Amino acid sequence: MESSHRFLLVALIVASSIIHLVQAQAGFISLDCGLSPNEQSPYIELETGLQYLSDSSFIQSGKIGKIDASLESKYPRSQITLRYFPDGVRNCYNLSVHQGTNYLIRATSNYGNYDGLNISPRFDLYIGPNFWVTIDLEKHVNGNTWEEIIHIPKSNSLDVCLIKTGTSTPIISTLELRSLPNNTYITESGSLKSILRSYLSEATKVIRYPDDFYDRKWVPYFESEWRQISTTLKVNNTINGFLAPQDVLMTAAVPANASAALSFTKDLEFPKDELYFYFHFSEIQALQANQTREFSILWNGEVIFPTLSPKYLKASTLYSVSPFVCEVGKCLLELKRTQNSTLPPLLTAIEVFTVIDFPQSLTNEDEVIAINNIKDTHKLSRISWQGDPCVPRQFLWDGLSCKEMNVSTPPRITSLNLSSSGIMGTISIEIQNLTHLEKLDLSNNNLTGLVPEFLANMKTLMFIDLRKNNLNGSIPKSLRDREKKGLQLFVDGDNTCLSNSCVPKKRFPMMIVALVASAVLVIIVVLTFICVFKKKKRSVQMEVMPTMDTASKSISEQLIKTKRRRFTYSEVVEMTQNFRKALGEGGFGIVYHGYLKKSDQVAVKVLSQSSSQGYKHFKAEVELLLRVHHINLVNLVGYCDEKDHLALIYEYMPNGDLKDHLSGKQGGSVLEWTTRLRIAIDIALGLEYLHYGCQPPMVHRDVKSTNILLDDQFMAKIADFGLSRSFQLGDESQISTAVAGTPGYLDPEYYRTSRLAEMSDVYSFGIVLLELITNQRVFDQARGKLHIIDWVAFVLNRGDITRIVDPNLHGEYNSHSVWRALDLAMSCANPSSDKRPNMSQVVIDLKECLTTENSMKTEKNDTDTDGSLELSSSFDTKVFPSAR
DSSP, X not given: OHHHHHHHHHHHHHHHHHHHHHHHTTTEEEEETTOOTTSOOSEEOTTTOOEEEESTTSOSXXXXXXOOGGGGGGSOGGGTEEEXXXXXXXXXXXXXXXXXXXXXXXXXXXXXXXXXXXXXXXXXXXXXXXXXXXXXXXXXXXXXXXXXXXXXXXXXXXXXXXXXXXXXXXXXXXXXXXXXXXXXXXXXXXXXXXXXXXXXXXXXXXXXXXTSTTOOOBEEEOOTTEEEEEOSSXXXXXXXXXXXXXXXXXXXXXXXXXTSXXXXXXXXXXTTOEEEEEEEEOBOXXXXXXXXXXXXXXXXXXXXXXXXXXXXXXXXXXXXXXXXXXXXXXXXXXXXXXTTOXXXXXXXXXXXXXXXXXXXXXXXXXXXXXXXXXXXXXXOOOTTOOSOSSOSGGGOOTTEEEEOOOTTSOOEEEEEEOTTSOOEESOOGGXXXXXXXXXXXXXXXXXXXXXXXXXXXXXXXXXXXXXXXXXXXXXXXXXXXXXXXXXXXXXXXXXXXXXXXXXXXXXXXXXXXXXXXXXXXXXXXXXXXXXXXXXXXXXXXXXXXXXOOTTOSOOTGGGTTSSSEEOXXXXXXXXXXXXXXXXXXXXXXXXXXXXXXXXXXXXXXXXXXXXXXXXXXXXXXXXXXXXXXXXXXXXXXXXXXXXXXXXXXXXXXXXXXXXXXXXTTTOSOOXXXXXXXXXXXXXXXXHXXXXXXXXXXXXXXXXXXXXXXXXXXXXXXXXXXXTOEEOOSSTTOOEEOOXXXXXXXXXXXXXHHOEEOTHHHHHHHHHHHHHHHHOOOSBOGGGSSSBHHHHHHHHHHTTOGGGTSOGGXXXXXXXXXXXXXXXXXXXXXXXXXXXXXXXXXXXXXXXXXXXXXXXXXXXXXXXXXXXXXXXXXXXXXXXXXXXX
């Protein structure tokens, strides 16, 4: 009986302790990432006493993993499971917080070979739309690390996002938030990213909750030149709000040589980081009457705090209000005794932070709430609908367009396209809270009920498509009245009633029926006549330009009646002066310089005998160039098809290819930024014509800087159509092909799926545009980031555009036009084809970049603005370009 009472007493004590710990964790959020909600959740972790929850209610994507069983004993329970994200580029946790509260945010990633591949991942973390840190687990022992930041949210909702930056899969083990007093860890602006938090002790224990009330992690650190001192007495740590733990304050380091300085060095990963220090002191030795401890703190040899004398058994915290910078990335911190001191300097603990500015404003909070309510109402589960809806632009939600004034102004949603999304029920009333909406497309869904009156009250709304739904009733008169003011309204029915739901049936008089029948008969006769006429006309055209027979061994008979000239091999030898001057070499063969009639220069591409695919590509190129003509496609002058001799004769492009001009191999002056924009527009116009002006449409498949040729006025023309293929526009536009193209420029989605579409050219164009902006090689081992996209993304995350732009431009450009072009390039090179713009949109955006650049130059030179406007309007702006 006595033993049962004793057991009950122990159980009550344990239960009371757990209740006390849980109550003390008010303001804590502790997520065990990858913990199944069916398992015990929440649970109390034995090592820390922290209460952890499953993360399943805080994120909509990702898969559950578990570290290798042989490693489980090395880690606390919260780090045994993990969540990994093989799908999507951005995956976000959404947490409810208190706006204006200071939070410590900690993300822990423990790879633990969960996938059996033994390849530690690398990825980025974002706070909302702003970059926080890059996680590279290969740099950390056992692939385990945590990152901390002290941040004050600007709304009551906080997104922590994992961003896929390469081929590896992002992972997370725990996500923890701890509220801190608002009078601690204060900055004038920005958030404090933790670089170091150490207590100076020979111990090996990492101190955290419950020893640290705020659950900061204190890692022990000690140098051989130091000597440890300690006390068994408690230190008064309530003097300030930092509440450093007792185990931290009861030990300290002093130099082993009492007359020497206490030195502390650190190498920084990012040498230019601005550092903020927090020094924690407590005098733990009872000093005699003739003893004093007074010292100064020096940074790289300069005094930053003149005199300090810690109080006996009283904690004090000294922190910097302005940042310090290391010299060449190496930091030297020294504590030196003053002349008045009889004892050496002392240091208990140190925290080092760098300030990260989060410049990008969140999307307007009311609109974020509205779009998330629309998402919940219509049960939309698009993987891209995570994090901030509008920014960064490369993570814009599918189906949205947003207006961004500048980084400090909250973006607004201007377009919502939910066409063919399978949504049901009535139209969500939350749409009216998108107060800047200009375009709304809800077509081809299963929406029911009435067309809501509130749509008429949305003054910015100028386009509404409600077709192919099950809506009923009449269209509100106020909405019809809006049509008179420019609103484009598309519905099923006659724009008064939907699907005849309110139109009474009428009997038509027999005379009207007869008239209609007669009219129909006349139309049928006319259409029949037109079809017969077109068929005859088509047969004539087919004689002039027949379809290429890819099985044929000779194309000469098929090209007799074309306007391009057929040359004999002896004429090719003569025009090239026996192949005297080579201009370049590709997979097809060597390109030689030549003359027609001893005056007109040409380029002669001669098929190499060793080219296994040469004849196939030769015929493909001839087939395409015989039926297309555009000012930005290289012009085919003629061909040679004589036994084993195959050659293509083109117009000569005196300024060579774009790659040589950027690299400097062509010599001459550096291409100005306006010239580069013109070149980009030329390329885009050529591709736009191939995609939309050709019948059938064509995809180039090998867009790269060596295939962009420049004439004497630096007009760009696309060359080398040997890999080009036709495709059909529309939902069935993608065709399966053997993957072809050039590494680095090759669309990763096309490479992965073998499904070819015009968006593959858009990706390659994005790489070329990055080359124009940066003058960087597509692949460069010396750069640290092998591929140009990874390098640009890395530098962008650092917020320094000047490091991206070609230094040969010497700042002679408008940063707005460069930034917009860079943003466009990254959008074109998005790994997901759904997020890439089409070439028509690319043309529009590039012309706006050029207009911006010319406007800047006009203002600078104080000349009439008509010049820049005339220049920008000289380009064809039609969405579906015709041949030129």
